[in-house]
Amino acid sequence: xxxxxxxxxxxGGTIMANKMRKVLERDEWDITIIxxxxxxxxxxxFLFIPFGVYTKNDVIKPKSDFIPIGVNxxxxxxxxxxxxxxxxxxxxGEVLNYDYLIISTGVKIVPEETPGLKGELWHKNVxxxxxxxxxxxxxxxxxTWQGGELVLNIADNPIKCPVAPLEFVMFADAFFIERxxxxxxxxxxxxxxxxxxxxxxxxKVLGGMLKEKNINVVPDFYLESVDNEKKVIRSxxxxxxxxxxxITIPVHMGDSMIERSGLxxxxxxxxxxxxxxxxxxxxNIFVIGDSANLPTSKAGSVVHFAAEVxxxxxxxxxxxxxxxxxxxxxxxxxxxxxxxxxxxIDFNYDTEPLPGSFPFPGIGPFGLLKETRMNHxxxxxxxxxxxxxxxxxxEMPIPSEMYMAGKEA
Amino acid sequence: MAQKEYAGKMIELDDNGYFTxxxxxxxxxxxxxxxxxxxELSDKHFEVLEFIRNKIKEGSSLTIRSIGKSGITxxxxxxxxxxxAPLKKATLYAGVSKPSSCV
Numbered sequence: 001x002x003x004x005x006x007x008x009x010x011x012g013g014t015i016m017a018n019k020m021r022k023v024l025e026r027d028e029w030d031i032t033i034i035x036x037x038x039x040x041x042x043x044x045x046f047l048f049i050p051f052g053v054y055t056k057n058d059v060i061k062p063k064s065d066f067i068p069i070g071v072n073x074x075x076x077x078x079x080x081x082x083x084x085x086x087x088x089x090x091x092x093g094e095v096l097n098y099d100y101l102i103i104s105t106g107v108k109i110v111p112e113e114t115p116g117l118k119g120e121l122w123h124k125n126v127x128x129x130x131x132x133x134x135x136x137x138x139x140x141x142x143x144t145w146q147g148g149e150l151v152l153n154i155a156d157n158p159i160k161c162p163v164a165p166l167e168f169v170m171f172a173d174a175f176f177i178e179r180x181x182x183x184x185x186x187x188x189x190x191x192x193x194x195x196x197x198x199x200x201x202x203x204k205v206l207g208g209m210l211k212e213k214n215i216n217v218v219p220d221f222y223l224e225s226v227d228n229e230k231k232v233i234r235s236x237x238x239x240x241x242x243x244x245x246x247i248t249i250p251v252h253m254g255d256s257m258i259e260r261s262g263l264x265x266x267x268x269x270x271x272x273x274x275x276x277x278x279x280x281x282x283x284n285i286f287v288i289g290d291s292a293n294l295p296t297s298k299a300g301s302v303v304h305f306a307a308e309v310x311x312x313x314x315x316x317x318x319x320x321x322x323x324x325x326x327x328x329x330x331x332x333x334x335x336x337x338x339x340x341x342x343x344x345i346d347f348n349y350d351t352e353p354l355p356g357s358f359p360f361p362g363i364g365p366f367g368l369l370k371e372t373r374m375n376h377x378x379x380x381x382x383x384x385x386x387x388x389x390x391x392x393x394x395e396m397p398i399p400s401e402m403y404m405a406g407k408e409a
Numbered sequence: 410m411a412q413k414e415y416a417g418k419m420i421e422l423d424d425n426g427y428f429t430x431x432x433x434x435x436x437x438x439x440x441x442x443x444x445x446x447x448x449e450l451s452d453k454h455f456e457v458l459e460f461i462r463n464k465i466k467e468g469s470s471l472t473i474r475s476i477g478k479s480g481i482t483x484x485x486x487x488x489x490x491x492x493x494a495p496l497k498k499a500t501l502y503a504g505v506s507k508p509s510s511c512v
Contacts, residue, residue, distance in 0.1 A: 220494050236488045266475050293470055
C-alpha cells in the first residue's frame, strides 16, 4: 500500500482529503489526515460574532463530518516531519511513513510575541477576533460598552485575510450608528503599512471608504508593546496611540512543528515553490494554504484556487510526469462594508485588484472594488457554499486561474 | 521606468525608485543614495543591507521581524539606523525591490 499523509484538517487539508480520496484507488492508496483538534471553524464567520450577527454555534462543526469515508483521521498533535526519511512523528512518538505528504497546518496568532499584549487587559479591554474565544469575548464587551477610543491595530504582516481588519472597522462604524452612539465612539485604524491596504489601487479606494465613514488611519505604525497601565499602544519609534478598547491583529506565525522539522522560514512558514506548490526542499511534500510562504493573501479563496493546482501536480508526481499546473496567486475576497453592503476584490501575484464586474464581464452580479448590496449577499451565501461545496472538494462556479475580462485595467 | 546616475553609473529604477536589477548595486551607490537623504551609512548599516540582499537572493520573505532576529540589530536598533519607515528605506538602499511581504 502506498501512503498519502495530510497534516492539518482545516480548509486546505480537508479539501485535499476529499479530492484525493476520489481519485486514488482504495486498494492502492492509504490516506491519513492528522489534526490535534476536533472542531472545524468557519473562520470568515468570526468577523460577525462581535456584532451579534453570528454566534459561536454558527461557525463550528465537527471536523469528522467533512472527512470522507476511506480516509483515516488521527486526532493528535504532530511532533515533526522527518522529511529525509519520509516519516511523520506524532506527539506520543508514533511514527507514520508516507510516500507523499501534504502540509496544511495553517497559521495562528501569537500575541505572546508582543510585550504587554496578553497582559491584564487581555479579553477585558484588549481583544482579538481571529479566535472564537476572542470574538465571543468582544461580543460580550460590546453589549454594554458606552463608547470611547476604539483602536484596531495590525501588529505585523502577513496576516490571515488582510481585508478582515478593514471590514471590522467599517462594520463597527455601522454597528455603532445603529446603536445610536457613533458620536461617542472614535474609530482609529493603526497599520504598519503606508495605507489602508497592501495594493495601491485598492488601498486608494478602501482608504476613501474609511475617510467617508469617519475612520482615522494611522499608517507606518509598527507595534512594539502594549502599555496596560496607560492604555496605549507603542511603536518601535515611540509613537503612542491611546485606547479604551483595543482590537488587535497579533503577529501571525506558522505551526512550531514546521520549525522542528526544518522546513520553514523564521516565521515558520513552509518554504514553497510559488508556482508548483511543492516544498522547495523535498519533491514529495506539497503545501497548501496559510502555512505556505507564498506572496499572496492567506485566505480561504486562495486555498480553494490552490487546491486545483496541488491536486493536478500531486497526480503528476505520482505518475512520474512533469508538473502541468501552475499557481497564479489568485485571491478573491468579499469585503463587508456595513449597512448590508459589501465590496469585492479579485487579484493574483501580478495583477492588483481592479474595478469592474464579476464573474461575468459587464454583468456581474458582483461589483469589483465598489460597495453594493449584492456583494454582501455573496458573502452571506458563501457560508453555505463553504460547508456544503468547498470543503467537500466539489466544483465551485469560479475558475482557479484569474482572468482579466470584466476588469477595468 | 526611470534612470538615475549614482556613483558614475546609470541605474534603472522602477516607479517607486527601487532598483530593477539588484546586480547593479554597490556600496558606493548605497552611500550616495543615503547622502541624498542627508544620511551617512556606517558599517552597521552595511551589515543590514548585506543581510537584506542575501535574504532576497535566497528567495526568503523579508519582514522587520526577520531583521530583528538577524543578530545584527534588534528592531529598535533597526529603527534608529533607518528612521521613519526602516524596511522601505533599507530595501531601497540595498538595491532590491520594494518589500512584497505585505499581501
